[in-house]
Amino acid sequence: MSLRNANSITFAAPISRPDFRNTHGPTNVYNPNKPSTMTNKLTLVPRKYWGVAAVLLAIIMSVLDVTIANVALPTFTDEFDVTPSSAIWIVNSYQLVVTISLLSFASLGDLYGYRRVFLAGIALFVAASVLCACSQSFPMLVVSRLLQGFGGAGIMSVNTALLRLIYPPEHLGRGLGLNAMVVAVSTAAGPSVAGTILTFASWHWLFLINIPIGLTAFLIGRKLLPRNPQKSVGRSFDKISCLGNALTFGLLIYSLEGFAHDERRELIILQLAVMALVGYFFIRRQCRMEAPLLPVDLLRIPIFALSMGTSITSFTAQTLAMVSLPFFLQDVLCYNVGEIGLLLTPWPLATILAAPLAGRLVERFHPGLLGGVGMLVFACGLFALYVLPPHPEGWNIAWRMALCGLGFGLFQTPNNFTIISSAPARRSGGASGMLGTARLFGQTVGTTLVALILRLFVHDEGVVFCLLLATAFALAAGVVSCLRLSQPAPNRRR
Numbered sequence: 001m002s003l004r005n006a007n008s009i010t011f012a013a014p015i016s017r018p019d020f021r022n023t024h025g026p027t028n029v030y031n032p033n034k035p036s037t038m039t040n041k042l043t044l045v046p047r048k049y050w051g052v053a054a055v056l057l058a059i060i061m062s063v064l065d066v067t068i069a070n071v072a073l074p075t076f077t078d079e080f081d082v083t084p085s086s087a088i089w090i091v092n093s094y095q096l097v098v099t100i101s102l103l104s105f106a107s108l109g110d111l112y113g114y115r116r117v118f119l120a121g122i123a124l125f126v127a128a129s130v131l132c133a134c135s136q137s138f139p140m141l142v143v144s145r146l147l148q149g150f151g152g153a154g155i156m157s158v159n160t161a162l163l164r165l166i167y168p169p170e171h172l173g174r175g176l177g178l179n180a181m182v183v184a185v186s187t188a189a190g191p192s193v194a195g196t197i198l199t200f201a202s203w204h205w206l207f208l209i210n211i212p213i214g215l216t217a218f219l220i221g222r223k224l225l226p227r228n229p230q231k232s233v234g235r236s237f238d239k240i241s242c243l244g245n246a247l248t249f250g251l252l253i254y255s256l257e258g259f260a261h262d263e264r265r266e267l268i269i270l271q272l273a274v275m276a277l278v279g280y281f282f283i284r285r286q287c288r289m290e291a292p293l294l295p296v297d298l299l300r301i302p303i304f305a306l307s308m309g310t311s312i313t314s315f316t317a318q319t320l321a322m323v324s325l326p327f328f329l330q331d332v333l334c335y336n337v338g339e340i341g342l343l344l345t346p347w348p349l350a351t352i353l354a355a356p357l358a359g360r361l362v363e364r365f366h367p368g369l370l371g372g373v374g375m376l377v378f379a380c381g382l383f384a385l386y387v388l389p390p391h392p393e394g395w396n397i398a399w400r401m402a403l404c405g406l407g408f409g410l411f412q413t414p415n416n417f418t419i420i421s422s423a424p425a426r427r428s429g430g431a432s433g434m435l436g437t438a439r440l441f442g443q444t445v446g447t448t449l450v451a452l453i454l455r456l457f458v459h460d461e462g463v464v465f466c467l468l469l470a471t472a473f474a475l476a477a478g479v480v481s482c483l484r485l486s487q488p489a490p491n492r493r494r
Helices: 038-071 073-080 089-112 114-133 138-166 169-200 210-224 239-260 265-287 302-332 337-344 346-361 367-386 394-421 425-456 459-486
Strands: none
Touching (some): 038 073, 038 089, 038 138, 038 210, 073 138, 089 114, 089 138, 089 239, 089 425, 114 138, 114 210, 114 425, 138 425, 169 346, 239 265, 239 425, 302 367, 302 394, 302 425, 302 459, 337 346, 337 394, 346 367, 346 394, 367 459, 394 425, 425 459
């Protein structure tokens, strides 16, 4: 995890005492032509890496929390004596709150500083984790998870914007590659962490482990994370847009979930009608604003808009596969739960290897080309899983899983780099929020499609069809990614 020219960082304050709190100009200016001193090497580079560590620790905490909550759903069902469908609200409440508040926190980051929003998100997440661990009833746990969702939104809304402040523009891809690798590691480790905790301790420790991680990230970030080099001036937080954003995305996601689970059609139609009405006035308001909460102005940048479309489509494909694969391996190929965990592991392991590599490749190749190749490899892996013979050996499944992870890792870092780098520096918060929103929306569409397919098809046929549909979405994402080749690559030195 090295940064070239890191020893040539200069600050507005004297070299002997670097000050990240300077608000009169950029906190870190990268000048490869200016000679450096030994003080730079011994003092400034460690500060930079510690700043990155604070961001990555917070990401580990938020990703692990989602994964271990999924694994622990049967435990919560027994503990609180609720139905499985009710227990899912422990997961859905968190995801719903993150989705409806992500852009609002990103806007607050543009206005008041990414560092401030990030640290507030960590503090709220840790406090809510304590409440989750102390919950004596199911409603209290769901409410605590709602609060955790707001904390998670504060972290995820500005984490890539902070990486843009820390890394020099020409090496931003490496920072985003490292971020993608950490997400993959946390995702892969989640089931093992949850299983170990539930084996040796009570479910309360699923949330208590967030406290040391969160406190460490908060203390490091408070001391070493840089402040915004420039802030939006003459703007105030738009509360009306915040409400419109929450209603629009909240009703959309809730309606999709209701449709997939065959809820009353009259209620779904009413929700969609309200969503359309509120959404119309919300988007109309955003189009009239200079720096809107929903950055519709950034969608006028062709490569940004294409990257957003690629992100939504790719995460739909990924979620279709990841949700249906456990059913496919257990019910169609007849593997047990322990074997399934091992068979799924090559996917995140391959992503861990591919994401940092892609972060370096994006410095030399157009992100549209890398994304297109990555999605083609991903689609080949998914189709290879679809055409598996009836009784395959483990190695025959493992290499197909690895191919999926390799392709997605090769795609994700260049795509995130394009979304962040193609936006103006002062709009990094909005771009970071849109990146997270695209991911969450794609995941919501994927889970909805899985639920709908399993309701309409015979179970075994349905899970196999999910893999085929995931292949189609991956190919579509690859086509959209290649369309970006007609646009110049984002300026790496912006």
